[in-house]
Amino acid sequence: MNKANLWHPFTQMKDYNDSNPLIIERGEGVRLFDVQGKAYYDGFSSVWLNVHGHNVPELNEAITDQLGRVAHSTLLGMANVPAIELAEKLTRIAPKGLSKVFYSDSGATGVEIAIKMAFQYWKNKGNPAKNKFITMNQAYHGDTIGAVSVGAIPLYHDVFRPMLFPSHVIPYPYAYRHDGGAAAAKEATLSALRDLLETSCEEIAALIVEPIVQGAGGIIVMPPGCLCEMASLCRKYDVLLIADEVATGFGRTGEMFACELEDVSPDLMVIGKGLTGGYLPVAATLATDEVYSAFYADYEEQKTFFHGHSFTGNPLGCAVALASLKLFEERGIVEGVKKKASFVEHKLEALIERPHAGEIRQKGLMIGIELVRDKSSREPYDWADRIGVRTAMRARELGMLTRPLGNVVVFIPPLASTEEELDAMTDILTKSIVDVTEGGASL
């Protein structure tokens, strides 16, 4: 029955139809239960969304309360109460200068909006030649055409290349403590950016970046100091900075937003995923007064931003986002992440001794473990080995869900996970890696 009509995202359906699919029926705390009643830890926060766990009474209540008033009413030329309150709240917690909130319904649409705003910003300012974008190697910004145009993951994006607008690509600085070349990587990124801006800033509208951690590219962590230097280069050469905080936002990296780790205030910031605690599809693009005011004019000047979606500013979504942000405060979620991150880091220390755990990359509660065939030569597993998928399958058998990025095993637990839960989850993670890469050897 399950296989008859559903076409799943990012899934080869031939594999899926040959597999024993998982069908989730309900959730409770950091666990999900399938239709047979088997429990699984949500080790990837239902694809990096979940914050407070599932079936949280306070969040459920925010939705049912709002449902009793109105489920949806448009934001096109009119407003609703939760959308106003949430916009006010978001501008208070966002990096300084971001004073305007433009809603949409997914990270990808939030990115489309940022790209179109940056493009039209320069046109409205009388500088239409500034219409190109800089992105970073292995960047992922969502799956709509504009977002894919600033995407740089060959496996996902190359097939569509002929229909995309071209973007400049600079290297994402790869820095990790087990890798000696952090300083060189940082310099390579900065000099590529500097060179590009020196020759071409007249035609560049914006740089888009996943700040501090590149997610879908493999949980790549930037060397310290790089983001803020990139931001000052953008300022110097008069190019807008778009921070895609869809994955990193809402506490994931140990600050509310990853930009705060380096005191960076972008011109545009995209948020999604954790915005509603992972409950409902709400995203937003935040802009500075400077960007906003380039669109603010007499109608005849034709500077209006003609963009919107049917469900922009959905009241149910905004209500649950407000309730989630309240829990962030009441439960000290962001402070908790720092402590939990070092607990997890400590727990995973033993794993690095294993012969196939190449690198453990971590920022806050965003963790990627790269598996390698040979550690000394860093020879990767062949993609056909599907080592990541097999490890995730083993984790599922052991009672935890996750989804790999190629040979990188991902561990992105709900931020509200307790140390006890993190303890159990990291045990499953470790055991599944050892079982799959060492053929069942026990710890």
Ligand SMILES: *Cc1c(COP(=O)(O)O)cnc(C)c1O
């Ligand atoms: C997930 C993600 C997106 C896309 O968000 P959707 O809600 O899936 O469209 C964009 N940017 C980054 C950095 C992401 O991780």
